[in-house]
Amino acid sequence: MTTKPKLCYFRGRGRMESIRWLLAAAGVEFEEEFIETREQYEKLQKEGLLLFGQVPMVEIDGMVLTQTRAILSYLAAKYDSYGKDLKETVRINMYADGTLDLMMMIALAAFKPPEEKEENLTLIVKKAKTRYFPVFEKILNDRGEDFLVGNKFSWADIQLLEVILMVEELDASVLADFPLLKAFEARISNIPTIRKFLQPGSPRKSILQF
Ligand SMILES: N[C@@H](CCC(=O)N[C@@H](CS)C(=O)NCC(=O)O)C(=O)O
Numbered sequence: 001m002t003t004k005p006k007l008c009y010f011r012g013r014g015r016m017e018s019i020r021w022l023l024a025a026a027g028v029e030f031e032e033e034f035i036e037t038r039e040q041y042e043k044l045q046k047e048g049l050l051l052f053g054q055v056p057m058v059e060i061d062g063m064v065l066t067q068t069r070a071i072l073s074y075l076a077a078k079y080d081s082y083g084k085d086l087k088e089t090v091r092i093n094m095y096a097d098g099t100l101d102l103m104m105m106i107a108l109a110a111f112k113p114p115e116e117k118e119e120n121l122t123l124i125v126k127k128a129k130t131r132y133f134p135v136f137e138k139i140l141n142d143r144g145e146d147f148l149v150g151n152k153f154s155w156a157d158i159q160l161l162e163v164i165l166m167v168e169e170l171d172a173s174v175l176a177d178f179p180l181l182k183a184f185e186a187r188i189s190n191i192p193t194i195r196k197f198l199q200p201g202s203p204r205k206s207i208l209q210f
Pocket residue numbers: 014015053054055056066067068069
């Protein structure tokens with residue numbers, strides 16, 4: 001019997017959400033332990049499980065992993081979502097890192113003082129429309145393929161859908177000028193494992209859970 005991966009983080013999106021997305025897209029069931037008290041967090045530290053004293057932490061394949069980016073790359077490689085060669089892999093890394101930067105801006109906005117929050121979110125939507133989404137629209141246009149890399153579903157596609165949905169929560173019309181991204185969103189959302197993850201009651205966390 002294979003053991004399910006175990007995810008250890010707060011009961012929110014934060015840095016763990018992309019890990020949940022990647023596992024869900026690969027059709028992998030996982031368990032979650034939510035850190036809700038300082039004692040729980042200190043216990044993990046005392047046990048020496050957190051390499052740099054930080055979460056996310058994932059137990060998988062007999063290992064205890066930390067560092068979000070390292071965990072995501074491991075999962076992408078393990079579940080055949082990381083390109084067919086180094087050149088595809090480096091492109092997947094670039095696209096995924098861009099989306100992770102944008103996601104982190106959104107996550108950090110939650111910690112802004114209330115009077116700055118609205119303005120900050122407006123700026124983030126503007127940045128999505130001017131810096132990030134045009135790049136992905138162009139890739140889809142230039143390559144004329146259904147997926148971002150190698151005409152095959154990869155971690156980059158999962159990341160892009162996740163960030164599109166996050167920015168749409170801030171501005172539902174954000175894709176108005178990006179027809180290929182809109183079609184991409186519909187296409188990737190319809191992949192059975194992802195469709196399931198998007199249903200209420202899945203391990204996906206809501207916008208209110210940062
Ligand atoms: N580079 C790390 C950063 C992890 C990180 O900052 N985790 C936060 C929670 S989101 C944390 O554990 N903070 C407690 C601390 O730094 O002491 C990663 O990407 O996983």
